[in-house]
Each structure stands twice: as structure tokens, then as C-alpha cells.
Amino acid sequence: MSLLPEKNTLVARTTSADGSLVALIFYGRSYLNRIISPSSSTVRHQYVLTQGEKRLFVSGSAARQAVGNLEKVSAPVGPSDILLTLTAYNPPKTWARTLSLFLPLLMWFSAAAIGWFVVNRLLIRPLVLLRRAVAAYQPGVPLKPLEKVRTPAQEITDLGETFRAISEDVATHEVEMSESLVRQRKLTREVHHRVKNNLQIIASLINLHSRSAVTPDAADAYASIQRRVDALSVVHRNHFAEMEENRGVGIRALVSELAAGLRASGTDGGARLAIQIDSADLHVSQDIAVPVAFLVTELVELAMLCDPAATIRITVHLKDDEPGRAQISVASLALSTTPVLQSRLEGRFDRVLTGLSRQLRAPLRRDEEEGIFCIDIPIMD
Structure with a gap:
């Protein structure tokens, strides 16, 4: 080759x-x-x-x-x-040649920047503004309109308007509920005053009829009925007084007011009746307060009937061995076992006391020698 x-x-x-x-x-x-x-x-x-x-x-x-x-x-x-x-x-290296080599990378960065700018303006920034508005929301206060963004996505704008409409509905409902609550409170006070007035009217009517009683037994019967009406009235007044704070009925105030009413209804205006009270500051529900008031009234009346000059001690204390429960006791020498007491108990008192203990869902214990009746009751926290 x-x-x-x-x-x-x-x-x-x-x-x-x-x-x-x-x-x-x-x-x-x-x-x-x-x-x-x-x-x-x-x-x-x-x-x-x-x-x-x-x-x-x-x-x-x-x-x-x-x-x-x-x-x-x-x-x-x-x-x-x-x-x-x-x-x-x-060929020799020039700026044009170098730029042509980096042009694809520059185009990629430009596309990424443009894409980020578009996504930020259309989605991210409007969503951030919407999240801030929702995070700053206060119940009862309508959401403020979103900050003006030139190019938000229509879906995000609609979502913000929906949130704002919901907040306006919630605010309207809050106002309506507040107004309804005010009306309900006024209605409750009106009902309370009407019940209190009705109980006072009943007590006054019983008192008028007792004055016209022709026999001592009839007068005693009217007085017994009046004591129970007074007991119910006392429970009602104390329950309404504590209802605003949702604390229940104060047992100390209840027993003190009951004692004052019972002392005034006793023989000779209660001049010789002595009622001593030792009660802790406890609260019970109205379902417990009513049978407790009637129970105390029955036991004090029983002692008054056995000995009009009796000394009665009412004690209410927490039970150490049973949290959430207290013991209420009524003690008097007039409640110790005697033929007079037994005859009274065999009548209506035993049935009434048994029925009240069933309402309290606890046994009524009795110390016959010391003359003490006691029962356990649930209390409110």
C-alpha cells in the first residue's frame, strides 16, 4: 500500500x-x-x-x-x-461560547424561578394569608376579608369567602344564643318569683285557717302542714340563690333557715325551743335538699311534740371514710326512747321518715338511748 x-x-x-x-x-x-x-x-x-x-x-x-x-x-x-x-x-473560549454551555442550566433555573413565582402568587401566599386569618379567628367575631392579592387562585378565594360566611353565621348564632340566654334567665326569675309567691300565699292561707281552728288538734294539724310548706319554700329560695353559680343548695344556710322557721312555729312562739346547728359549708343538689329539709322538719316536730322545751342539735359533717358523702344527724333527749315517742313513731312519723330515707337512698340510723337520728347524704364537689 x-x-x-x-x-x-x-x-x-x-x-x-x-x-x-x-x-x-x-x-x-x-x-x-x-x-x-x-x-x-x-x-x-x-x-x-x-x-x-x-x-x-x-x-x-x-x-x-x-x-x-x-x-x-x-x-x-x-x-x-x-x-x-x-x-x-x-475554537478559542469566548463569553458567547461559555454562555451557550450554561444556557440549558440557566433556562432550567429560569423555569424553576418562574414556576415558583407563579405557584407562590397563585397558591402559597393566598393560603398563608388564609391560614393567618383562620388562626386569628375569635368565636363570635366574623373573619376579616383576606388581604388583596392580584392573582390568587379562584378556589382559594372561594374558600376564604366560605370561611368568612361561616364565621358570620357563627357570630349571628352567638348573638341569638346570648339573647335567648338572657330571655331564659328572665323567665327563670319570673317563675321563681311566682313559685315563691304561691308558696307564701299557701302558707298565709294555712295560717288563716289555723286561727279559726276550733280544737287544738286541728290547730296542730294546720301548724304541721305549714312547717312543711315553709320547708319547701326554704329549699326553693336557697336553690335559686345558688343556681347562678351552679353550686347547688348550701346545706348550712338551708338548715339555719329551717331552724329559724321551726323555732318560730313552736309552742308559745318557740320561746323555750333551743336548736343548735353545727354544719360544714357543703352543697347538695335540689333532689337531695328537698327530702333533707322534710326529714329535719319531721324530726324537729317529733321532738317538739314529745317535749316543747327540748334542746335539739343538728349536725352536718363530711365522712372521712366515704369521699363525696356527708352525715346529717338530729340529736335531742326528746328523741330518746319513751312511750310518748314510740306512740308518735307508730303513727305517721315512722312512715314519713321511712319514705324520706328511701328518697335519699340511705338507711336512717337511730340511737335510742342518746336520742340521735342520722343519715348519710351525697354532696356536690
Whole structure:
């Protein structure tokens, strides 16, 4: 294989196996350029075949006049001394070329920035404003309109308007409930005053009828009925007084007022009746206060009937062994076992006391020698 630069030709020679035939193959420059040069390359390059001092420029002769960095790569052609040399022109670095290299990255950052700006204006910022408005919401106060944003998403705007409409409805309902509560309180006070007045009217009627009683037994019966009406009235007054604070009925005030009423209704105006009170500051529900008031009234009346000059002690204390319960006791020598007491108990008192203890869901204990009746009652915290 040899070069013919003056003919722009590459000659390849081959012989047959027995050496009787010789074949020559001529490769022109245009053919070599066609099979060597890449079809998609945009870089200026040059191919040169070299054999000793002989040189055949196959393609890219313009690269010889190019200004810039040149890079060369050589490789042998077959089992011959011919070398194929590729000379590529590497243009110098410029700002335009550097910018073209970073242009895809710059475009990616630009797209990300534009996307973030659009998402921030359409979604993130309106959602942040909506979250702040909802977090600052106070019950009963309508939400303020959201801050004006030029390009919020319509769905977020609708959501903010929905929240604001809900807050306005809640505020309206709060006002209506407040007005209803005021009306309910007025109605409750009116009912209380009517019940109190009705009880006072009943007590007055009983008192008028007792004055016209012709026998002592009838007068005693009227007085007994009046004591029970007074006891119910006392419970009602104390319950309403404590109702505003939802504390229940104060047992100390209840027993004290009951004692004053019972002392005044006794024989000779209660001048000789002594009632001592030792009560802790406890509260009970109205369901407990009513039977307690009637129980105390029955026991004090029983003692008064047995001994009009009796000394009675009413005690209310917490139970150490049972949290949430207290013990109320009525003690008097007039309540100790005597024939008079037994005869009274065998009548209506035993039935009434048993019924009241069932309402309190506790047994009524009795110390016959000391004259003590006691029962356990639940209290409020």
C-alpha cells in the first residue's frame, strides 16, 4: 500500500496465493473523504494520510488556516506504514461560547424561578394569608376579608369567602344564643318569683285557717302542714340563690333557715325551743335538699311534740371514710326512747321518715338511748 500525492490517490497492491496474479486497487481522494469524514460533525477538522515524506490531504484543508487550538490523533492504516492523522480545530473560549454551555442550566433555573413565582402568587401566599386569618379567628367575631392579592387562585378565594360566611353565621348564632340566654334567665326569675309567691300565699292561707281552728288538734294539724310548706319554700329560695353559680343548695344556710322557721312555729312562739346547728359549708343538689329539709322538719316536730322545751342539735359533717358523702344527724333527749315517742313513731312519723330515707337512698340510723337520728347524704364537689 502506497501513496501517490501528485495523483491524490492511495494504491493498494495484493497478489494471489501462488504469486501468479497481482491486483492493484486505486482509491481516489473523493472516495477516501466520503468514507472517512463523519456526516454529523460540525467541528472543523482535517484528515491526512502520511507515508514517510509523502502526505495526502484527504479532507478539511481549511483547517490549516484556522486560528485556535489544534488537536491531533494518529492511527495506522492496516498492516502498512501509512498513518491516518485527524487534526481537529478547537475554537478559542469566548463569553458567547461559555454562555451557550450554561444556557440549558440557566433556562432550567429560569423555569424553576418562574414556576415558583407563579405557584407562590397563585397558591402559597393566598393560603398563608388564609391560614393567618383562620388562626386569628375569635368565636363570635366574623373573619376579616383576606388581604388583596392580584392573582390568587379562584378556589382559594372561594374558600376564604366560605370561611368568612361561616364565621358570620357563627357570630349571628352567638348573638341569638346570648339573647335567648338572657330571655331564659328572665323567665327563670319570673317563675321563681311566682313559685315563691304561691308558696307564701299557701302558707298565709294555712295560717288563716289555723286561727279559726276550733280544737287544738286541728290547730296542730294546720301548724304541721305549714312547717312543711315553709320547708319547701326554704329549699326553693336557697336553690335559686345558688343556681347562678351552679353550686347547688348550701346545706348550712338551708338548715339555719329551717331552724329559724321551726323555732318560730313552736309552742308559745318557740320561746323555750333551743336548736343548735353545727354544719360544714357543703352543697347538695335540689333532689337531695328537698327530702333533707322534710326529714329535719319531721324530726324537729317529733321532738317538739314529745317535749316543747327540748334542746335539739343538728349536725352536718363530711365522712372521712366515704369521699363525696356527708352525715346529717338530729340529736335531742326528746328523741330518746319513751312511750310518748314510740306512740308518735307508730303513727305517721315512722312512715314519713321511712319514705324520706328511701328518697335519699340511705338507711336512717337511730340511737335510742342518746336520742340521735342520722343519715348519710351525697354532696356536690
